[in-house]
Amino acid sequence: MNILILLFGAVVLDLLIGDPSWIPHPVVLIGKLISKAETLLRKAFPQKLRLAGKILAVTIPLFTLAVTFLLLWVCYQIHPLFGLAVEIFLGSLTLAAKSLKKESMKVYEQLEKGDLPKARYAVSMIVGRDTQNLDETGVTKAAVETVAENTSDGIIAPMFYLAIGGTPLAMCYKAINTLDSMVGYKNEKYIDFGRASAKLDDAANFIPARIAGVLMVISAYLTGMDGKNAWKIFRRDGRNHASPNSAQTEAACAGALQVQLAGNAYYFGKLYEKPTIGDPIRPVEVQDISRANRLMLCCDLLCLMLGVMVRGFLLLII
Template structure:
């Protein structure tokens, strides 16, 4: 880790505020600015580059370079200006950026909305709630399908919404964290293999794969370790992780989904509808028991425990590094 005491304090404050407040809906979230930047840049690049396979691929490369550079550069500039005004303001702004880049409470809150509708046996409302956090078609999902979708979302976003940002913030502070969030947001917006984004979004998807390669695997390993702490099966989580972690078109998505499925003892993934088209997908895990709505609560508990273990390891590494520098 390259960040010192101020960086660690900012990270801990960011984690604290994310756990306490989550993403408040009373103000415009800065990550939406990244989304707006992506949309505006995409529109401009599509107008400039030819609508051919190579033209769209080239435009996609420019999109990634522009969005990542502007996002990280803007955060660096704000931090520089804050530091010029006062050291405490610099710390406060760092902490605020760390808070904005973490999404543990938001992930839990949105998935628990699905849980509450399922508990009320309001399938229509549950489908509507889960449609807010997944990309698949939800209007024909059964209660089990809704539950699976919510659990899979918690599993996947435990990595790219919580643990990966935590890792990048620990290594490079808010600037690297912002760079990662730009990469991840681009993938969520243009990284589709449909007619519109097959070529334009290819580079963004590949960059996201690279940046999530190590975090996804570390997240899964921490999830396996945390399974035993949350009353779940660490042994089965390890078994399914080793067996099914590549049962997905993405090299990273199934890493945490496999650990989650094994820990819960359920089967996830399988065929799904996207934009009216059925996509054949491999299953992840063994159906040792039927999926139930309580699995959403269990998934969130495992997500929090995994992130907590990671934070403890980060703090121990930070303390060890500082002790070594004093010797």
């Protein structure tokens, strides 16, 4: 029963307050821990970077899981309702629906004003690619793609782990995801050190990404977009990415919007050739950012309903 209350409370709280600025976000703290651990491990194993990377990939998630569990255990010992309230609050911080919409709509607002430099800056806050030379279409595509991709690893995946193991497991997932975003690159610096973190993130997101893709197809139907095309592109282009998971929701989103996403992009001044996702049935336009957010929010609520139904069913039969 606590899991049901946790799921509902965390999703609602995320939609209402998002990530409050008056407390340090757990992901920021995890990021600082990763940076310090990376420095220590590189010094300890300068000639064995793959081993160092494996140690990092194991210890950071387990440490996050343990700390979260112990913190909540103490809170539950004080009072069960206090413990549940703290778990709901921390659980809401693993979700990113409100913050994702807020940050992507900043891009939308600047493009609507015709201020391309500010739109480039706004989108640079939520994507990893180089943005200084993007035109209006490029900025719009970048914003749509990050909403689509983060629907999976910023909302559906942490909710999936919330439903399975509560806030400790969801925080463990966030640690895995943060590791990948910090060290999971295939460049000279991280090709060996970040390999284990990248593989672990692929494994952790494999099932949630596919659930997210299906939910986005359903959301396309529910929001009046092209559900049939969303399903077609989801099945056809769901693997058009170096990651086995990132293109799942991007493909469904591209199909729903009837646009073409992805393609070549610059990262740290270097051109990376990437396949396209979707068909250019029509040109990408600024309003697609708002449409992508509608799909994302619908996925959020659908996943909540799915999680509550599954956990409720298990509660009845056990």
